[in-house]
Amino acid sequence: MAPKSAAAKARSPAPRWQRRADARPEEILEAALAEFDERGFEAARMEDIAKAAGISKAAIYLYFPSKMALLEALIEAKVAPLAAQAQKLAAAGQADPLNALKLFATVAAARMADPKVIAVPRLVIGISGRFPEIAEYYRTHVVAKARGALEKLIETGIANGAMRKVDTAAVVRAFIGPLFFEAMWTHVLKGETALADPQKLIEQQFDVLLHGLEPRA
Amino acid sequence: MAPKSAAAKARSPAPRWQRRADARPEEILEAALAEFDERGFEAARMEDIAKAAGISKAAIYLYFPSKMALLEALIEAKVAPLAAQAQKLAAAGQADPLNALKLFATVAAARMADPKVIAVPRLVIGISGRFPEIAEYYRTHVVAKARGALEKLIETGIANGAMRKVDTAAVVRAFIGPLFFEAMWTHVLKGETALADPQKLIEQQFDVLLHGLEPRA
Amino acid sequence: MAPKSAAAKARSPAPRWQRRADARPEEILEAALAEFDERGFEAARMEDIAKAAGISKAAIYLYFPSKMALLEALIEAKVAPLAAQAQKLAAAGQADPLNALKLFATVAAARMADPKVIAVPRLVIGISGRFPEIAEYYRTHVVAKARGALEKLIETGIANGAMRKVDTAAVVRAFIGPLFFEAMWTHVLKGETALADPQKLIEQQFDVLLHGLEPRA
Amino acid sequence: MAPKSAAAKARSPAPRWQRRADARPEEILEAALAEFDERGFEAARMEDIAKAAGISKAAIYLYFPSKMALLEALIEAKVAPLAAQAQKLAAAGQADPLNALKLFATVAAARMADPKVIAVPRLVIGISGRFPEIAEYYRTHVVAKARGALEKLIETGIANGAMRKVDTAAVVRAFIGPLFFEAMWTHVLKGETALADPQKLIEQQFDVLLHGLEPRA
DNA sequence: TATGAATGAGTCTTCATTCAT
DNA sequence: AATGAATGAAGACTCATTCAT
Incomplete structure (x- = not known):
């Protein structure tokens, strides 16, 4: 381009x-x-x-040189920017982790409304059995990095006192999981989606994530 | 005969x-x-x-009669029991929804340690582009039913006073999402898994889900 | 039976x-x-x-013992009676060949209205490329015998003075050809058929065959 | 291009x-x-x-695109010229139908000596059970047209006074039938053929066709 | 004698990849 | 750089034939 x-x-x-x-x-x-x-x-x-x-x-x-090479190049090309984003997130959010998370989630949700965005992860899931190296590549270069960045953010938040002392991995799952799930529901299963209004989606998701299910005292 | x-x-x-x-x-x-x-x-x-x-x-x-028929029969065979389970969950948990959820989550997490269990959803994701009818079948017969059963449970919980008044769909995502995500991480990306100790996994996940991230007052 | x-x-x-x-x-x-x-x-x-x-x-x-054997047995079974008929025709018609021919033609035309009757010749035509022995069998046991019987009849007729001195083979062709052609037209090409009224068909055919096309003097 | x-x-x-x-x-x-x-x-x-x-x-x-398409294209390709010939015959022979018929017959007989020429009709007979559309195509595009052209010729001949008042369909059968029959005898049943000398064959056939079997007065 | 189950060998068709220009 | 033409290798599916009972 x-x-x-x-x-x-x-x-x-x-x-x-x-x-x-x-x-x-x-x-x-x-x-x-x-x-x-x-x-x-x-x-x-x-x-x-x-x-x-x-x-x-x-x-x-x-x-x-081959169809396979096409696949590999494709993954690589699509992966690079994501890794960079994760770095940025980790760095930028140190000051106010909670807010950074929410901001990031909103942007992420908005982008996930575009079918092209989950095309790669969906593809990776489809071929992972046949090409485990690609799955591994995706894990280490994208998902692991994203998890790492988020975990760092959470840890900072806990150290900050902005968050309760919780298991960081669990929080990361609680953060990524619902978005990932909704994206699959939307684009793979063609279900009616909440991604249409990302703002609201994240608002509701964070209401649960922040305050929990328990009735307030 | x-x-x-x-x-x-x-x-x-x-x-x-x-x-x-x-x-x-x-x-x-x-x-x-x-x-x-x-x-x-x-x-x-x-x-x-x-x-x-x-x-x-x-x-x-x-x-x-064909490879395709094999696929369809396969999906159908694996789907039936799941739908039944969803019904049971919804019915059985009405008394103590929170506990029912946790119990169910633990069982689900334990089963997800078995690679065969996500084989079907993973397969559905892989072929959904080519065979949208199968994706739809899976959505309506499995995922929608499961979501429905969980939503009913949440609603009961809220009515009960056992839970705060939250968006039920958001809670369902917060419940399923992390498990689904961890399963994919484990079996598709071959990441080191938290599914090995389902009890602990759910414990941590529910700690976040119930009490939220915010520091307690 | x-x-x-x-x-x-x-x-x-x-x-x-x-x-x-x-x-x-x-x-x-x-x-x-x-x-x-x-x-x-x-x-x-x-x-x-x-x-x-x-x-x-x-x-x-x-x-x-095999599909091929089925085919062979089939041909053989269907061929035997035909050969016998040819013999009978030749023998029986010696007295009044012209009339015998006409009688025979009428019967033959009537039988040809039944699709089953040309099933065998049609089949033979279809497989003759692949199984020349069967074609040869059919030629020698059915068609050649029929031609022979008819030729003998014609020769007798000529000797009798019942017929003009013509090329016997040509007469045989002029006798069988139209019937054969109409049968194929009817059952293979599914054309509207004159076989429905065999009497009339033969009447017309013999009008031409006997008196010729030339205007009478 | x-x-x-x-x-x-x-x-x-x-x-x-x-x-x-x-x-x-x-x-x-x-x-x-x-x-x-x-x-x-x-x-x-x-x-x-x-x-x-x-x-x-x-x-x-x-x-x-397929074996079947090959068959269809084949039939079509071989059929086109035949239909054209029929037109030509009908048109060209109006002046002297009898002579036109004889000329045409001689040419046709000569061509039928070539095994390739009956290959298509023979093929059509073989597959007509399985592919009736092809049989129908062949009937309407080839045989019906040829019959039509010949009938027109006969009618003209009768109107002319060149021929006796006979059933046209019967004459057409009497004209085509023997040729068709001899071709099958020759190429399908591999019998000894009269097609080797087409001139003579037609001479003899027309002797019968024109003057009939009856002894002349 | 009769058959449901099973298979080996074969055929059409597809497609990633190469080649000649 | 670009492509129309060509192909080798592979895979789904079929079916005559055999087998165990």
């Missing part, structure tokens, strides 16, 4: 079609994700991916 | 294959689930399912 | 089911012909033949 | 496969007809058709 830097341009005088060519890999990956998401990895056909990307089947092989 | 008389049984020890024939469909479904779980629906080979079931490829077709 | 002769009965005391069993081969052949005719030899399934004959698939093999 | 310019052609001698690609569908159909004719539709193997066409099994599917 982003045009080459000026420096790069200077080095290699870009022919007319170069710009488009540079975008090709990303276009292909996008098309691949769409097909994988709709049909599953095995049932997706290279032909269809090519068509969706607006090129010929054979052209895909100019950029990726 | 009619079972042999006791006398006949005594004389001729029921033919080896006759005994097995009755069990065949279930054996096949079990084998199919295992293969589907390991390879995914598309990548699973009928030959392997047959081998796993101890019969020939062609023999599968004596019991199921 | 025919019960065993008294002598045979005396030799082997027929159990209750024997009579039915004796009829089995014919029943099977009849069923086989029906299936072969409807689906073609290759596409016909032993299972369907069995069902049509009211027995189990395996039971067929008690009477015929 | 656009053919190369003359200049381009001069420079690069049209790629070997491009030239062939255009001919492929016809080559395949030819191979298919040969196999269908020899083995029958069901028994013919796509692999063999491919081999006969000099390509791989999969390549057939680049041009035809």
